[in-house]
Amino acid sequence: MTSVLLHHFDPSPFSEKVRLLLGHCDLAWGSVRIPRMMPKPHFTALTGGYRKTPALQMGRDIYCDTALIVRVIERLSGKSTLVPPGQAASVRALEEMGDRLFLAAIPILFRPEGRAVLVDQLGEEGLARFQADRAELFSGGNVSRPDDQFSRAVWTSTLEMLDAQLAHQPFVLGEHPTLADFSLYHPIWYVRNNPGVRGITQDYPHLMAWFERLGAIGHGRRHDASEAQAHEIAAACDHWQPLADEFDDSLNMAPGDEVTVGAVDYGVDRVHGRLVHISREALTLEREATFEGRVLGPVRLHFPRDGFTLSPASSF
Ligand SMILES: N[C@@H](CCC(=O)N[C@@H](CS)C(=O)NCC(=O)O)C(=O)O
Incomplete structure (x- = not known):
């Protein structure tokens, strides 16, 4: 299985939600500590500007917002009692x-x-x-x-x-x-x-x-990984995580469209990329990641649909 990395910082409450869930699900995970405030250059190189903490990385796939992250973990763990x-x-x-x-x-x-x-x-x-x-x-x-x-x-x-x-x-x-x-x-x-x-x-x-x-559940099987290692893992990965459901075309957008995605509540910085997928629960876009001039290659960013808006890039 592709390794699971959590980008987080210790005092972050939303990260604690995910850390405890990882412990409950007994999944091995890499703890990638990121800065508590901006700038977060390694992190935003992967996320394309999304700044909120935490994010979950599996190879070249980055899951943003705990509403989606917890469902990814639930599926990985196969624990049907969680929902x-x-x-x-x-x-x-x-x-x-x-x-x-x-x-x-x-x-x-x-x-x-x-x-x-x-x-x-x-x-x-x-x-x-x-x-x-x-x-x-x-x-x-x-x-x-x-x-x-x-x-x-x-x-x-x-x-x-x-x-x-x-x-x-x-x-x-x-x-x-x-x-x-x-x-x-x-x-x-x-x-x-x-x-x-x-x-x-x-x-x-x-x-x-x-x-x-x-x-008392604790954080389970946690090991430390650096932000540089997280970049290496993304750059070395040769596959994508599976996408759920058929493409939902009710928004009149198609795969390959240039789009932006952003949260509506706070931390609303918009991420630019090419649309990959719209499922019932997630919006996925792809973008090229670079860090200090080094090409890390394409990454896919997944956001929950609820609480985020998707727009054609031209409207911004
Ligand atoms: N809806 C988001 C909320 C996350 C959130 O508010 N996280 C706080 C830290 S606990 C944050 O992003 N603070 C600003 C930052 O880390 O830059 C989620 O569920 O992931």
């Missing part, structure tokens, strides 16, 4: 709840006690650079940087609901972990990782027991 057939809609809805909870977590990290820890970690100047980078991340999309009011409206009520649900069952949708659990875990992990604000997750005993159960 039980009778609960696919519930799993999807809870994944979206996890995304909202992540947004609600951000202002919590910037409350005075959380901010003090960030200053310890990054220094005042580092934190200022981090905030400027995230202001840029949240510009131009349909989701603006969340504020404290949003956070207070969403955080407590969501944790209360989850705690009540977990009083009846070990995992969010029953006896076994599903993708919903991994999607809801990481925003709580994000807050719990900051000792200044960790306490606000404490008053939910069932939720905390669930959190410990999931955290």
Whole structure:
């Protein structure tokens, strides 16, 4: 099997969602650490400008956004319990709840006690650079940087609901972990990782027991790989990953068309390439990757359809 590489950085909550899932699925994976903020020259050489963390690489195929990455991992692992057939809609809805909870977590990290820890970690100047980078991340999309009011409206009520649900069952949708659990875990992990604000997750005993159960899964069979090695692996690979479904031509676009793809929420930088495939769940385009003048060859980028737009290149 082509090796699986995760491009990520340690404190990244969306990366933790994937790391834990890789552990649960017992897949061997290469950990490629990337910078926490722009510029990320090795990473964007592969992604064509997509900047969000994480991305999953298999040879010359790069999967962007955890909504798609978790489904790629689910298929590789053959674990049908991750999206039980009778609960696919519930799993999807809870994944979206996890995304909202992540947004609600951000202002919590910037409350005075959380901010003090960030200053310890990054220094005042580092934190200022981090905030400027995230202001840029949240510009131009349909989701603006969340504020404290949003956070207070969403955080407590969501944790209360989850705690009540977990009083009846070990995992969010029953006896076994599903993708919903991994999607809801990481925003709580994000807050719990900051000792200044960790306490606000404490008053939910069932939720905390669930959190410990999931955290105990760990990251599984992880080994380190450098960004340069990830480039070598892409350049040396001689095959593509399979594409799902027939080409969906309902968007009046055809394979080979010059297109751009970008997220609609935040981190909306558009990636330019030739259209390869439109399936029910993914958009795939191909582009030539180069790094510091060296040709790495063609790479395919896969994005979820939901949350991304595809446009003819001429319209930009
Ligand atoms: N919808 C994206 C969200 C990913 C996301 O927001 N990741 C954060 C880090 S946890 C990010 O990209 N931050 C900016 C960066 O890493 O440059 C996904 O599910 O992958």
